[in-house]
Amino acid sequence: MASILIVEDEAAINELVKRNLQLVGHQCTSVFDGKAAVSEMQHRSYDLMILDIMLPELDGFEVIKQSEKTPTIFLTAKNSLPDRIKGFSMGADDYLTKPFEMLELLARVEAVLRRTQKTASCFEAGNVKIDFSNHQVFHNGQLVECTPKEYELLEVLVNNRNIALSRERLLELVWGYDFEGDTRTVDVHIQKLRKKLGWEDRIKTVYKLGYRLEVDR
Incomplete structure (x- = not known):
């Protein structure tokens, strides 16, 4: 299955997402701030990144600039139309707002992985x-x-x-x-x-x- 980087500063949400993605077979790495996310991607490639916007050190918009085209799903409390437009214009593959349903996130992850051919057919x-x-x-x-x-x-x-x-x-x-x-x-x-x-x-x-x-x- 896919290798996924989870960038979320709220530990409870980070762990919840990680556990559910692992249940369906994905390999997950968790980081909790923007600088750690950029550093992680400099040392390893990922099939998908799940990215919050409001992060310590560097925000999610800055992280995606430095992600070297890693497929990305924004998972954030920022739900305004300008934020959504900015997210997609910067290359996000999907945008999901909090609070969210875990099954919807899993479905969106599967959809992005299939579109980017990062999961088995x-x-x-x-x-x-x-x-x-x-x-x-x-x-x-x-x-x-x-x-x-x-x-x-x-x-x-x-x-x-x-x-x-x-x-x-x-x-x-x-x-x-x-x-x-x-x-x-x-x-x-x-x-x-x-x-x-x-x-x-x-x-x-x-x-x-x-x-x-x-x-x-």
Whole structure:
């Protein structure tokens, strides 16, 4: 997976982001001020930088100037339109404001990594291989026929692997906010995926919550 630099001076937020990115398989380095970020990038290359703007020593705008085109997501409390425009004009790949949803940050990280080709186009676990580029799923080398919603659900589980997702959140992510069905729809699709992929022991039921795809990091 990707090598990610987290530049955030609030220790609790820095650690929260780091833990969740590591859960889905990324390698993370944390720094807490702008000078440390610049120094780190002078000694090592990164696939992605998650960057606050209001930092000690050097602010995030100055850091991105010296980042040598490292793909960057601004994660900041500065939510004004001028700040957003400035961030994008300086080369940011995305801009997310605080407070933020961790699942949204993970989705944006995945999107930037795919755009910059810093993440694999395929995912493998056991006897299952998923080709994201062609939206194809294979089990024991054989193509598995998945409905569009089964594939979308599978992709959400993979992108958030090792993280427990509630049935309600899965409904929002896969079926949308305006879906009129209930959470039993998620259960039915999960059962179908388990059977098609032989993932009865890999897609875990989280008691009174939802589901988690468990894979080795």
